[in-house]
């Protein structure tokens with residue numbers, strides 16, 4: 001198992017590490033997947049079938065970053081640990097802007113993967129649903145519709161994963177199409193008593209959780225999705241001042257961290273960075 005600490009002082013080790021993440025066993029043409037290549041004098045390769053010329057990281061997220069590769073390892077390692085950019089600049093050899101650029105590329109790679117995982121998810125079974133607000137001074141369900149905030153709808157598949165959706169309104173016309181597009185019919189749904197959820201009983205079994213003084217009455221609860229909301233708000237709190245146009249990237253990063261919380265995130269993110277950017281080629 002490669003330890004990130006062993007990579008950050010060595011360009012050669014970092015390069016080898018990312019190369020192994022990218023090619024697994026064998027280098028091949030990113031355009032046509034052919035595996036017979038010429039090696040060119042400038043260290044690039046040329047496909048013997050389609051004549052495409054490429055380098056090891058051409059077409060990948062990593063290929064977008066023009067800084068020493070061991071610095072990418074270093075920044076990625078600190079990113080995995082949750083160190084925000086504004087606390088990192090003293091410890092790495094690149095500028096503050098460059099750190100931000102690396103962060104954005106890492107987050108974009110995570111975002112694209114999370115969207116792909118959502119498409120493949122086949123959400124079913126016991127599902128908690130809820131909406132919340134991000135970005136206000138107060139946590140929780142306050143200030144609906146206030147400007148500069150982000151309204152988010154969440155699905156929590158019990159014993160499984162969470163999926164978030166930015167929404168412009170929490171009415172039935174907004175929420176139900178998301179349910180229809182992403183959840184298999186049938187199943188058991190848990191929500192609060194918000195009226196937008198009233199038609200869920202047509203699709204499956206619907207348990208409405210009523211609360212008294214903030215606590216659910218009876219044995220049913222929304223602990224899964226509510227747990228995720230507080231997990232997400234804690235992460236965002238550390239980052240401070242998320243730019244509005246990047247909020248979707250931050251939220252998917254946190255969703256992805258949550259869904260993969262038992263895995264080695266350094267290795268996972270390194271693999272994402274060396275995957276091909278969608279629609280490349």
Ligand SMILES: [Zn+2]
Pocket residue numbers: 029030031032033034047048049050051052
């Ligand atoms: Zn080719």
